[in-house]
Amino acid sequence: MNRFESAFNTHSASAAARRSAMLARIAQWRALEERAAQASARSKPVFDKRGQLLPRERVALLLDAGAPWLPLCSLAGYLQDTKDADKSVPGGGMLAGIGFISGVRCMVVASDSGIEAGAIQAMGLDKMLRVQDIALQNKLPFVHLVESAGANLMRYRVEGFVHGGSLFRNLARHSAAGLPMITVQHGSGTAGGAYMPGLSDIVIMVRGRSRAFLAGPPLLLAATGEVATEEELGGAEMHTSVSGLGEYLAEDDRQALGMARQLVAQFCERNRALAIDQKARVAINSGVDEPVLAADDLLALMPAHTREPVDMREVMARIVDGSALLEFKALYGGATVCAQARIGGHAVGIISNNGPIDVPGANKATHFIQWMCQLGHPIVYLQNTTGYMVGKDAEQGGMIKHGSKMIQAVTSATVPQVTIQCGASFGAGNYGMCGRGFAPRFLFSWPSARTAVMGGEQAARTMQIVTEAALARKGMAPDADQSQKQFDQIVAMFEAQADAFYTSGLLLDDGVIDPRDTREVLRFCLDTVVEAEAKKPRAMQFGVARM
Template identity: 80%
Template sequence: MTVFASSWNAQGAQALARREAMLARIAQLRALEERAAQASARSRPVFDKRGQLLPRERVALLLDPGTPYLPLCSLAGFLHDTKDPAASVPGGGIVAGIGFVSGVRCMVVASDSGIDAGAIQPMGLDKILRVQEIALQNKLPFVHLVESAGANLMKYRVEGFVHGGGLFRNLARLSAAGIPVITVQHGSGTAGGAYMPGLSDVVIMVRGRSRAFLAGPPLLMAATGEVATEEELGGAEMHTAVSGLGEYLAEDDRHALGIAREVVARTGWAQAAIPSEARPPRFAADELLGLMPAHHREPVDMREVITRLADDSDLLEFKPLYGAATVCAQAAVEGHAVGFISNNGPIDVAGANKATHFIQLMCQLGHPLIYLQNTTGYMVGKDSEQGGMIKHGSKMIQAVTNATVPQITLQCGASFGAGNYGMCGRGYAPRFLFSWPSAKTAVMGGEQAARTMQIVTEAALARKGIAPDAAQAQAQFDKIVAVFEAQADAFYTSGLVLDDGVIDPRDTRAVLAQCLGVCTEAQARRPHPMQFGVARM
């Protein structure tokens, strides 16, 4: 056993200041998540009148009580539906997460029909495509609680229509991979939305509420002149008795969710997913709040983070004296053996080689890799270039790309330049990627970008014999810094679904345990893939 000897003073002035800054960001995160829930809940009178449950109530009733639940992409769309931070409602019109249904770990997705009648928002589409990919990678049954007005024609964008086809393609891929797709049709599914039940293996409909048709009464009349009621075109009774689109007819939302739980139970996929009890870290999770600086220029020893995540704070550091700015360590998280990779500075030649070696070793052992990003990128400079930084950095990227074990990424601090790539950023398809509120993602730091442009501009002016205007140069500098800082912010990037959610640092160990449980189950599961998805007959 090698217990890390922490030198961090969790009660020092620096730690307490960082803690307050982190708590403020967490409070902002929780307020944004609550804003979406409150916006949805404002529709309660309408739902009550129709005898329906609100979307989040449906999810809560579907899930096994008292079991872990991992929400995903809760900030999707933040600052991308409107640039006003006070008016932006995050979530993308979708509630999504991984939880247990009848003892089976599932991907659960619900239309947030309390907001704009569940119309699919631009970043909501990205969100559902992402969670479908997670379900496919990790062999998670896909349980879909549908009530959606479809595309918002008032905000129509052709690219949304084109990319939207991927949603239905993924349902077909899931079914063909032998992964159950189960839909509860709580309300409307119109036009493309009708293909959600159409591409599901099992469909549960609610009497008097479920609707599924390619063209509703208004469009039908406009297109053909035909007059028909919603029930005649696509009601629950018609689809369960005539068209065969629905398998089960429920009396209300609660009944439908009970049927869904029974359908999941009968998959026979329930199994113990939580490993044997492991010793908790020797340091309080609360101390993670005071570790990360508000600015990436302040140093932090990421081993202090790892030791607060690892079982019993027991970690075996790999090549500790070689490429010391790159931290590699073997440890366990809730009984799962893992390899951690993190950064105490830029990735230099030795660090890149060390990480490459470590990644390959973890693949040989079959241990998942956890990347804790905190880097300004790969080392630059004459010595670095002559030392072969490009080729050694490329080897690391090759190893990340072709790793044969699950990879999970957590963006803790800076994630700049190619360091984002070498540390398994979103472009390298980690199984899961989460951010801390302190994370910053950009091609480079704002001041660095501004200074680079300033140098380029001054050189161009000098070639023309023009003296730079100091006030104008400073204005341009400040503008570039502001643009980079705004787009680097964790809440902004999460709004673009560039991660799977922003999490409270104190929840990191629990989140990692959930993700590792998902990966372990995926490896053990043996679905029966086919050359086709289950077709509706």
């Protein structure tokens, strides 16, 4: 492979402007995440009085100190609970991510019980379903820290109740796949929430705090007239001594989390195939050359407007080992860039865009995807495209059929695929570059990413032309003021929905990342998928049933 020679002037005025714009977006994103943390932390006096830890404190104690942590879907629900950007609290009512417990890579989910007692917020169910999919695909043990008021009945929607069944189905599938499900019941779990521990392999409860019942005292009284206390219905001591729902009884949150760490460690002693092969990881990462070009340059590479061109090889060279690339068909279909490289020692294929995808570019990408599948190398997509080429020449050249071949290749690829949305992700280009609908193993967005069927101005101009043509057929002239008003409204609607923070709030990605962290995020994801392929869990016909 050849070291890439950068032509980007990091000291230019345009680079400075781009850097400033990207830093402002990063600050806005971090402020949204901090808003959720502060909202949860306001409950600290209540938690202290009860002798409990806050949700983020629980997660921090559970995880190995100093080990990598990849948060997932931190903006879930943003602008979905309210359209007021100053009041919307992201997160979906839970914390989620991949981290290490006793040296084992695990999926960790914690109810954010500092906010509305852990009630599931907007997009909370979708967030849980997404992280369950990630855990299943990547053969990750699942550790769940539960303290939730469950569904908010004041915001009840029947479809949420019905689709919620998928959550419990996934818990059963996870256990049956031979992947341990450990629940620490820090507080309440009512109705559907009671099936969280019920469908886990191991349950740890906290004396005086844990509650799990299908019907709490108010519902029981309303439904049957029976009067019972919370402890009688679902307390920790009752479940660990009478019903058998709980295996371990802890005195407080700290002891419960320590028990969880011990269980994960003991599990891996018995099932070494599921543990991280530390020697293999050291072998992969030893001798890895860091990029020659600075990651900080990634702040200045991506323009705020999709009309400005970007050479995505400049991005590639700042995230791959030694800044070395082996470009595939470099002189053919130049607007589509395909290259082989290594990231953290892992051999990968990378596909990106220096403009719209034309016929040669689609054919090149199709060939490259199939070549990577033959080699067994994961594929990384760096999205930055306004879509497939349009126009008379493109249509006559067979753009539809050649673009379709590329989409078929993405769909049928037999290797893990990871997508980073860096800039524009418009039209069918989102599909051909392995967008959310094509189930990449992981998908993250830069703050600069824009996702839409087309640009706002193109959409507005299209509608303007259609409207003017309709009026002309009726012999009427368009009203200039009304036409401009409609144009501005359409642009505003498209721009608002294309924003990376808005799309992340809808879980159209697995989270926003700082461009400077792209290499480490990709390295973490590649480590995860390689470990998953090496694991051989003891799958069973059924999940572990509670006895």
